[in-house]
Amino acid sequence: SKGINGLEKVVLRDPRGSVAEVYLYGGHVTSWKNDHGEELLFVSSKAIFKPPKAIRGGIPICFPQFSNLGSLDAHGFARNRFWSIDPDPSPFPTNTSNKVAVDLILRPSEEDMKTWPHSYEYRLRVALGPGGDLTLISRIRNTNSDGKPFSFTFAYHTYFSVSDISEVRVEGLETLDYLDNLQNRKRCTEQGDAITFESEVDKIYLSTPTKIAILDHEKKRTFVIRKDGLPDAVVWNPWDKKSKAMADFGDDEYKHMLCVEAAAIEKPITLKPGEEWRGRQELSAVPSSYCSGQ
Numbered sequence: 156s157k158g159i160n161g162l163e164k165v166v167l168r169d170p171r172g173s174v175a176e177v178y179l180y181g182g183h184v185t186s187w188k189n190d191h192g193e194e195l196l197f198v199s200s201k202a203i204f205k206p207p208k209a210i211r212g213g214i215p216i217c218f219p220q221f222s223n224l225g226s227l228d229a230h231g232f233a234r235n236r237f238w239s240i241d242p243d244p245s246p247f248p249t250n251t252s253n254k255v256a257v258d259l260i261l262r263p264s265e266e267d268m269k270t271w272p273h274s275y276e277y278r279l280r281v282a283l284g285p286g287g288d289l290t291l292i293s294r295i296r297n298t299n300s301d302g303k304p305f306s307f308t309f310a311y312h313t314y315f316s317v318s319d320i321s322e323v324r325v326e327g328l329e330t331l332d333y334l335d336n337l338q339n340r341k342r343c344t345e346q347g348d349a350i351t352f353e354s355e356v357d358k359i360y361l362s363t364p365t366k367i368a369i370l371d372h373e374k375k376r377t378f379v380i381r382k383d384g385l386p387d388a389v390v391w392n393p394w395d396k397k398s399k400a401m402a403d404f405g406d407d408e409y410k411h412m413l414c415v416e417a418a419a420i421e422k423p424i425t426l427k428p429g430e431e432w433r434g435r436q437e438l439s440a441v442p443s444s445y446c447s448g449q
C-alpha cells in the first residue's frame with residue numbers, strides 16, 4: 156500500500172492484532188504495534204520521508220558501513236535505497252512459518268558500484284510472530300564475479316519508544332568494554348549496575364550477550380532484544396543539544412526514544428565470493444512483571 160509521500164509500504168498484520176509496517180525505501184520498519192495498538196518504535200514527528208534522507212526513527216539498516224567508519228556516507232547506503240519485494244525468497248534456515256512475513260531484496264545499482272565497487276544480494280526478512288514479536292533476518296551474499304572478497308560493518312539502528320528516558324534502564328551491557336563515540340572511540344569499561352541515562356550517550360558495546368533488555372519503568376514494559384551474528388550493540392541518545400542540531404528531530408523528542416542497535420562493528424564481516432552472512436534480531440515487548448503460562 157501507499158505510505159507517506161506515496162512511498163510504497165508493506166503492512167504485516169498478525170491475526171491477534173499486532174501490526175508492523177515496512178517501507179521499501181530503506182527496507183525500513185517504521186511501525187511495530189502490539190495487540191493493544193500501542194506503538195513500540197519511535198519515529199520523529201519531523202521525520203522526512205523523502206529520498207535521499209533516511210527516515211528518522213523505526214529501524215534503519217546501516218550497511219555496508221556503520222557511522223563514518225569508512226569512506227562512505229554515514230551509516231552506508233542501504234537505508235536510503237529503494238528495496239524490492241523478493242520474488243524468490245530462498246528458504247531461510249530459521250523457521251518463520253508461524254509468522255506473517257515479507258521478504259525484501261537489495262542489489263547494487265551501477266551508481267552504487269562507483270562508491271562501493273562490489274556486487275551483492277542482500278535479502279531481508281521482516282516477520283511478525285503470533286506473540287507480537289518482530290524478527291529481522293538479514294542475509295548478505297557476495298556475488299562478485301571478479302573473485303574479490305568484501306568487508307562491511309552493520310547495524311539494525313532500532314529506535315525504541317520509551318515513556319521517559321530518565322526512567323529507563325538497559326540490562327545486559329554492564330561491565331562490558333565499549334568504544335565511546337563522544338571521545339574519539341576511546342576504549343572504556345562500563346562500571347557498576349544497569350545503564351541509566353542523564354546525558355548524551357553514544358557508545359559501541361563490544362562482544363555483548365545475545366540478550367539485552369530495556370526496562371521502561373513508567374510504562375511497566377520491557378523490551379527484549381535477542382540477536383545472532385551481531386556481537387556488538389550501540390546505545391545512542393542525542394540528548395538536548397544534539398537534538399536541536401538535527402533538522403529531522405524534535406527538540407524534546409530525545410526524552411521518548413532510545414536506540415539500542417544490534418551490530419557488527421569492531422570486527423568487520425568479510426565475505427568471499429559465494430559466501431553469505433546472516434544477522435538476526437528478534438524484538439519482543441512484555442509487561443514488566445510477566446509470568447508466561449499464567
Ligand code: BG6
Binds near residue numbers: 209
Ligand atoms: C548512531 C551513532 O548509531 O546513529 C551516532 O552512534 C549517530 O553517532 C546516530 O549520531 C544517528 O546517525 P544519523 O546518521 O542517522 O543522524
